[in-house]
Amino acid sequence: MRILQKLLIIIVFVAFSCSTENAIEITKNQENQIVSIDKKVAKRSGLKTIGTGVMMQAFYWDVPAGGTWWENVEDKVQDWSNAGIDAIWLPPVSKAQNGPFSMGYDPFDYFDFGEYDQMGSVETRFGSKTELLSLINSAHNVNLSVIADIVINHNSGGELEPNPYTGTPYYTDFNPLSGKFYRSNADFHPNNVRQSDSGVFGGYPDLSHSQPYVQDWLWKKPESVAKYYMNEIGFDGWRFDYVKGFEPWVVKEWKNEVGGFSVGEYWDGNAATLDWWSSQAEVSAFDFACYYRMLDAFEGNNLNRLNDDMLLKRNPRKAVTFVANHDTDEIFNGKMLAYAYIMTHEGYPTVFYQDYEEWLNKERLNNLIWIHNNLAGGSTNVLYTDTDEYIAKRNGHNNDGLIVYINNSNSWKERWVETNWSSKRIKDYTGHSGWQPVTQSGKWVKIEVPPKSYSVWSTK
Structure with a gap:
């Protein structure tokens, strides 16, 4: 499939290069496209500045299937904005191997947002592309930024093909119906580029970020995942999943190429390690050190642990704090006390959907959000x-x-x-x-x- 694509590109290039007039026309079209994209992004200039308020994690693990989640979230964005939320974090939006049942963390087609009949469904678990665009537009209309959950370490759903580098066949033949970002064994570890890799995940094929083709499709070329998600779908920032699986330079290059608020999930309770990673990647990190110290404090019944090392104490501008998320929810008895801690201290706090909408006192959470946005400033x-x-x-x-x-x-x-x-x-x-x-x-x-x-x- 890759060879055919390259041959088509060469044929088209030769045909157009025969005519200077046609070449000039292409340049004009590209300029018009850039202007069009710039206008789309400019429309978001009225958004709240990410980090000045509170982030809402707008999902939890195994939200109801059936394609209704985007509509559910859209119904809530006005109230969230009124409460002082400045950004919503969505789950991975593209079609994954498990189709209508997947939470999106096993990506197959990065450009299928619920419009192609593949992997057992047209819609994703969360809904259709039309519903996703409507949600993002509604969020922007009430001045909320929208953060995309990006999974670029591992892929799933490929067909079995021979692997000339290992001699063992593997599921690395990806032919998405969107027609974008075809992948083969050359795009995954191990391959002919012998560069160390930080780690595989769950036995899935592991993308090789050292490959120029992979870099082009993920963030470099005009129709890359990063640029398409930002310029066409309307995302304003990024939450990078499982960043232990690849080197910090990947996130740094992505951010430098397209911009937008960026935070990485480096799951480690050591504040020094989080500080190292966020400095190398030049983006924010979820403060797992803070999370585990709060777990010790409120479930372990020893508030002295709040004196211990955290990313928010080393580098508060890079710390995204949280009490619970879709992967870990272990603070029970002292959960409101934990929210009181992160809402009154440095860092960019996150509210978990189920805590806000189902489990805790919404009025008290709104009060803490107001306190964070209006009173919590300066050193501690x-x-x-x-x-x-x-x-x-x-x-x-x-x-x-x-x-x-x-x-x-x-x-x-x-x-x-x-x-x-x-x-x-x-x-x-x-x-x-x-x-x-x-x-x-x-x-x-x-x-x-x-x-x-x-x-x-x-x-x-």
């Missing part, structure tokens, strides 16, 4: 910790900052703390405490917090 000083209590101060940036008091015990707690506010009346913006004390001239004040709860204090 930890004022007090023990196994049950945690108190920290945000020093403010274009605002007065805040003090957060988290209590994991079964009784009310109160403590004197030193604030940044002299002779100021303050209040608990969560409404959990009725106190409205005045800070002393020396900035000290006594604050309180209910059992198994939190309070957030700032000037009135």
